[in-house]
Amino acid sequence: MQAIVFDGVSYVYPSGVRALKDVSFTVERGELVVLMGENGSGKTTILKHLNGLLKPTSGKVFVDGLDTSKYTVAQLATHAGLVFQNAENMFFESTVWDEVAFALKNFGYSDDVVRKRVDWALRFFDLERYAGQSPFTLSGGEKKRLAFAVVLAWSPPIIALDEPTIGQDSLQKEKMLHMIRLLNTQGHTVIMASHDVEFVADLRPRIIAISSGSIVADGPADEILPDTEILRRCSLHPPQLALLMARLRDLGMPRKLVDVDTAARLLVERLRP
Amino acid sequence: MKVIEVRGLSFTYSGQDKPSLRDINFEVGEGEFVLISGPSGGGKSTLCRCINGLIPHFYEGELRGEVYVDGLPTSKTPTHILSQHVGMVFQNPQNQLFSLNVESDVAFALENLGLPREEIRDRVDEALALMGIEDLADRSPVELSGGQQQKVALASILALRPKVIMLDEPTSFLDPMSAMNLVELVDRLRRKLGLTILMVEHRIDLIAPRADRLAVIYEGQILYDGPPRDFFEKYDGHLYGVSVPKLARLSKEMARHLEWPGVILDIDEFERVVRLIAGHRL
Ligand SMILES: Nc1ncnc2c1ncn2[C@@H]1O[C@H](COP(=O)(O)OP(=O)(O)OP(=O)(O)O)[C@@H](O)[C@H]1O
Ligand SMILES: Nc1ncnc2c1ncn2[C@@H]1O[C@H](COP(=O)(O)OP(=O)(O)OP(=O)(O)O)[C@@H](O)[C@H]1O
Ligand SMILES: [Mg+2]
Ligand SMILES: [Mg+2]
Numbered sequence: 069m070q071a072i073v074f075d076g077v078s079y080v081y082p083s084g085v086r087a088l089k090d091v092s093f094t095v096e097r098g099e100l101v102v103l104m105g106e107n108g109s110g111k112t113t114i115l116k117h118l119n120g121l122l123k124p125t126s127g128k129v130f131v132d133g134l135d136t137s138k139y140t141v142a143q144l145a146t147h148a149g150l151v152f153q154n155a156e157n158m159f160f161e162s163t164v165w166d167e168v169a170f171a172l173k174n175f176g177y178s179d180d181v182v183r184k185r186v187d188w189a190l191r192f193f194d195l196e197r198y199a200g201q202s203p204f205t206l207s208g209g210e211k212k213r214l215a216f217a218v219v220l221a222w223s224p225p226i227i228a229l230d231e232p233t234i235g236q237d238s239l240q241k242e243k244m245l246h247m248i249r250l251l252n253t254q255g256h257t258v259i260m261a262s263h264d265v266e267f268v269a270d271l272r273p274r275i276i277a278i279s280s281g282s283i284v285a286d287g288p289a290d291e292i293l294p295d296t297e298i299l300r301r302c303s304l305h306p307p308q309l310a311l312l313m314a315r316l317r318d319l320g321m322p323r324k325l326v327d328v329d330t331a332a333r334l335l336v337e338r339l340r341p
Numbered sequence: 342m343k344v345i346e347v348r349g350l351s352f353t354y355s356g357q358d359k360p361s362l363r364d365i366n367f368e369v370g371e372g373e374f375v376l377i378s379g380p381s382g383g384g385k386s387t388l389c390r391c392i393n394g395l396i397p398h399f400y401e402g403e404l405r406g407e408v409y410v411d412g413l414p415t416s417k418t419p420t421h422i423l424s425q426h427v428g429m430v431f432q433n434p435q436n437q438l439f440s441l442n443v444e445s446d447v448a449f450a451l452e453n454l455g456l457p458r459e460e461i462r463d464r465v466d467e468a469l470a471l472m473g474i475e476d477l478a479d480r481s482p483v484e485l486s487g488g489q490q491q492k493v494a495l496a497s498i499l500a501l502r503p504k505v506i507m508l509d510e511p512t513s514f515l516d517p518m519s520a521m522n523l524v525e526l527v528d529r530l531r532r533k534l535g536l537t538i539l540m541v542e543h544r545i546d547l548i549a550p551r552a553d554r555l556a557v558i559y560e561g562q563i564l565y566d567g568p569p570r571d572f573f574e575k576y577d578g579h580l581y582g583v584s585v586p587k588l589a590r591l592s593k594e595m596a597r598h599l600e601w602p603g604v605i606l607d608i609d610e611f612e613r614v615v616r617l618i619a620g621h622r623l
Contacts, residue, residue, distance in 0.1 A: 083484050106516045107488025153487045154435055205354065208432040208510065209381030234513045237380040237543055237582030263516050266546065266587065305517035308546055308587045308608065315612050319619055328587055332594035339599055339618045
């Protein structure tokens, strides 16, 4: 079944900004999709439609088969969870622990389950030592991981991540990459917005490229990320190795996404005396 | 000339049992471009707060050691004086925006300085143009996308033209082209105007080719302070929370099979070396 359907969606903010223009796409259950595009292109606006924070001005959004215009944010929460781009805007509890526990308690889980899920999510993101502190005393990257932990703890079928790698060091990014893959294999649908081309190149998801509120391209990372024309339109930049391969095309290097080992093998084959 | 001098600095936030900074010694010379990196929670933003005086003036805790900016001791100098010497772009751009529209946000600090109206006009226009956001001038900052907000925060600091610009993950919300433009802009300004740049970043691949130095802050201490490429020669950056650029990893692979001049971080240089070797082969 389709997890997400955008059918001719346009969205105009109350101030009059037309942020989405006739956007249509579908995401199958268990898929991994990354939205990429320039600042202000409409990525966050799309993600905010998934949990009903925004309702389309025209067109329809279906989440788990539900027409979001007919459901409240609270009702949609069991279907889709959003990790905000600006994590601080999600926090309202006085401790890190309560922040993660809040949604679980609301869904009526037993104390025992709540405790286990909260402890697990905090431990996964190296946040257990802050459990009793205010969320606002965390570092920038820690706040972002807390926001992810909140949604991970209740693990809705659809998980939307707005720039999850902001403020993360390479170890934390690697853990996020593994968690996203794991969620996928468990059948969760993951949709995220990201500017982090290197992270996206490692994930190799389906990419929806958007610009000025419209979809420009939709396809696998292997096709989109080496495509300089699409990248230019969306203010993106190829991953470092794709760029290197592109520059060395005259030496027989391929036009595709490569990892370090492949790039090394191709170059050494070409250069070895 | 040293613009920033940090001596034996330790800081523990009140309510924390562990210090967030431990015995930091660190200096920055005029016109230098220093990249600061290291794991999330390592103490990078805390060091920035000590340099612009937010610590100890606004954050409570136990502070030891000394910090001087332009010769001024930060713990004894009011922050509004310090802010004329060191301009800071915060990690979360939202915390820096408060006016009704973008233009007045960028003008705000200039008005506080009591500059003539003409000059304010010119500086605001210039800063908006440098960040490529002239079209947002009349918009409300709270109604902007994350990246647009970050650009406004950057413009506000550029308009102030401080001698030292400290940027805490300034590209975190920017799209890749805007991030590249920002780094080029900052580098150009320091070359043209002799500005000193301190930039906290995880996007090493983007910044390292232009930075003079990389300082790695790990568990509240300075683990490394020196040329960026030497760090990647000596350390497995990944273990210390420093993203290893793909070119650095590729350099190491190349060196295992070929005569290769060590870690290369700059793509132009990498291409040159490949072509040089390919040329010799022909
Ligand atoms: N609350 C709001 N009120 C009015 N306009 C808004 C609001 N939020 C965003 N916009 C505008 O809507 C458009 C799309 O914004 P959106 O936040 O979806 O972009 P984005 O792709 O997420 O950008 P970024 O990469 O900078 O986060 C932009 O022109 C933005 O200025
Ligand atoms: N206001 C505060 N009150 C108490 N503890 C704090 C406060 N701000 C930061 N800390 C703690 O101090 C340590 C260092 O935090 P800091 O914000 O300097 O890290 P950082 O290197 O900037 O991390 P990031 O890359 O995630 O932004 C962390 O353990 C953090 O939880
Ligand atoms: Mg956004
Ligand atoms: Mg920080």
